[in-house]
Amino acid sequence: MESSAQALCRCGSGLRAAKCCDIEPLAPRVAPETGQAGSVRTPRPPVDPDARAENHQQFAQKIGEALAAFERADAATAARIAVEVLEAEPRHGAMLQLLARIREAERKPAAVRALLARLLEGDPTNLWAMNRLCQLELSQGNLEKAEIHARAAVRLAPTLPQAHNLMAMLMTEAHQPVVAVHHCRGALELGDERYPIVLSNLALNLRRLGRVEEARSLYREMTAAAPDNVRTWIAFAQLEEADRRFEAAHAVLDEVERRAPNSSALALTRATVLGRQGRYEEALGALQRSRRDETVRLRPVEQLERGRLLDRMGRYDEAWADFAAGKARALELGAPAYLRDEARELAERLRQYFRRSRLDLLPRAPARQDVPQPIFILGFPRSGTTLVEQTLSSVDAIAAGDELPLLREIAAVAPRLLASPLPYPEALSEVWLGDRRHGFETLRDHYLLRAAQMGLGGEGARFFTDKMPLNEVHMGLIGLIFPAAPLLHVIRHPLDVMVSAMSNFFTHGGYCASKLETAATHLVLTHDLVAHYRTEMDLRYVPVRYEDVVMDQERTVRGLFEAIGVAFEEKALRFEENTRYARTASYAQVTEKLYDRSCYRFRNYRRHLEPALPILAPLIERLGYAID
Incomplete structure (x- = not known):
């Protein structure tokens, strides 16, 4: 049996584990004059100079052979030599880089x-x-x-366009369009040309900020300069679709069809536009044409789109089959699975910290009167939070902020802002110290400053919305830094939430929606945490039932405005006329008049939801809903 010392590393590098993932890390950098980590690396033991020279000569020859093999596309020989060198010198930079390139081509991400x-x-x-x-x-x-x-690259090379482009890509994926636009513009200003990838990223983020005409202008520029770039045309069509200009979207897609008739992105986008128009059979046909070869499977995103179309057509069993198969296929292709342990650990630490005996000793940040204030719209993804936001932002006093990452950001930087050696939430106890007693005001002001940088609350608005899904996890933090803020918790029948979770991809909640059972588990976890906060804290908590918004709209909406302290206006009942550019996954639904077909839609999928019932039954009863 192979000894553990000789076993190959589990990551797939080809090295022994002892020379790869199990290698002892380098000693931390230590500044001798201060003893603080961060500046100088602890020196290695002295090495015999003759031995070093001999090793250097041997390595130089092998490195040359490895690089030559790689240049002539002999990856196997190059990898074998690189492994040989790294077994002797595990931190040899050139060979680490070479082997990484080879393993990347072999699709070995670990x-x-x-x-x-x-x-x-x-x-x-x-x-x-x-x-x-x-x-x-x-x-x-x-x-x-x-x-x-990404941040390290900008710090290291602030004048390098590629570093700003990298940061822009990251911020785009993190749905922080203001920051992404800043770095896109930085990459363009520092570069010698208008790079298509940067322009495309810039246009996407301008679109997310509601600056549709600027984005449209960029797409026109890019399609004129590079007419064969299919991705740009597709993004252009998606802009037109999201802006409800369906015929313009079809015209753009016609251009794609002339240039790349077999594009799967073309088929998916065409199906989405046709679906928005209610042309479901045509939409299904568009998806099917993308897979003329029956042996080629639909991609997960296409499978979920087909499932949503079938759902609207009343073909529920077929729709669920697509939802389940799309989710399973995504996991099979490497999509992240639910981070169950991390979610449980954070929830338990929050429960242990936010207890009345401790909270009674903590101050609260006073409300500021000089800037617009946040309204927190809480809830599970696809539970109706966008509908509530679209309704509230119909009036001039309330600006729509959409999904703001600010509470998560505050939780991440709280230890640094409070100069605490402890992580969040334990770092919040720093305010007990005399020189940190205003710490919650620091956190409040950081949030408000970031909101102002995003352009929220302008043009006379007194409030802005923050509807990041699952912000209810941070209700304790909100209660400390914004104790007067309304917490509008949108509650929907848990089984309806499960149907929405299975029919859409989202990353919120630690990828909980990767499977039905994990989505149910995370929904229960968040509701249990809300119940804990409500027991231990005095909050401006306002439960909002999605079904009430739909079935008894005027009474429910009037109650929301009263709870916030803003005068009700009739136009709030006509949220579909709100011309703001909704920048979340529910953008299509909130441009339609209110409809009740989304209430209790789980009845169409009752037997398919059976695996989630043991997890959800107690919560369903607690919330006052029924299973049948």
Whole structure:
């Protein structure tokens, strides 16, 4: 049996584990004059100079052979030599980079991640490694890890267009369009040309900010300059579709069809536009034409789109089959699975920290009167939060903020802003100290400053909405820094939420919607956390039943405005006339008049939802709903 010391590393690099993922990390950098980490690496033990010279000569020859093999496309020989060198010198930069490129071509992301991380550990200024590692983490959906490398690249090379482009890509994926626009413009200003990828990214983020005409102008520029770039045409068509200009979207797609008639992106976008127009049979036909070869499977995103079309046509069993198959296929292709342990750990730490015995000793940040204030619209993804936001932002006093990442950002930076050695939420106890007693005001002001930088609350608005899904996890934090803020918690029948979760892709909740059972698990976890906060804290909590908004609209909407303290206006009942550009996944629904077909739609899928019932039954009863 192979000893553990000789076993190949589980990451797939081809190295022994002892020379790869199990290798002892380098000692931290330590500044001798202060003893603080961060500036100088602890020196290695002295090496015999003759031995070093001999090793250097041997390695130089092997490295040359490896690079030559790689240049002539002999990846197997190049990898074998690189492994041989790295077994002797596990931190050899050139060979780590070479082997990472080979494993990347072989689609071994775990190996690439391990090799690049070790390369950066030894050479923290290697921009190539930062770029590749950031892109790898992005492709795997690991946005927080990707952000570390994107930010490091800008710090290291603030005048390099590629560094700003990398940051723009990350911020685009993180749905932070204001920051993404800043770095797109930085890349363009620092570069010698108008790079198509940067322009496309800029147009997408301008669209997300509601600056539709600016985005449309960029798409026209790009399609004129590079008429064979199908991705640009598709993005242009998606803009027109989202802006309700369906015939313009079809005209753009006609251009794509002339240039790339077999494009799967063309078929999917055409189906989406036709579906918005209620032309469901044509939409199904468009998807089917993209897969003329019956042996070729639909992509997960196409399968969910077909399922949504079938749902609207009343073909519910077929629709569910597509939802389930699309989710399973996505996991099979490497989509992230639910981060169950991380979610449970955070919830437990929040429950332990936010207890009345502790909270009674903590101050609250006073409300500021000089800037617009947030209204928090809480709820599970696809539970009706966009409908509530569209309704409220119909009046001039309330601006729509959409999905703001600010509470998550505050939780991440709280230890630094409070100068605490503890993580969040334990770092909040820093305010007990005399020189930190105004800490919650610091966190409040950080939130408000970031909101102002995003352009929220302008043109006379007194309030702006923050409807990031699952912000209810941070209700305790909100209660400390915005104790007077309304917390509008949108509640919907849990089984209806499950149908929506299965019919859409979203990353919120630690990828909980990757499967039916994990979506149900996370829904229960968040509702349990809300119940805990309501027991332990005094909050301006306002439960909003989605079904009440739909079935008893005027009474419910009037109650919402009364709870916020804003005068009700009749136009709030005609939210579909709100001309703002809705920038979330529910943009299509909130441009239609109110309809009740989305209430209790789970009845069409009752037998398919059976696996979730043992998880959800107690919550369904607690919320006052029925299963049948």
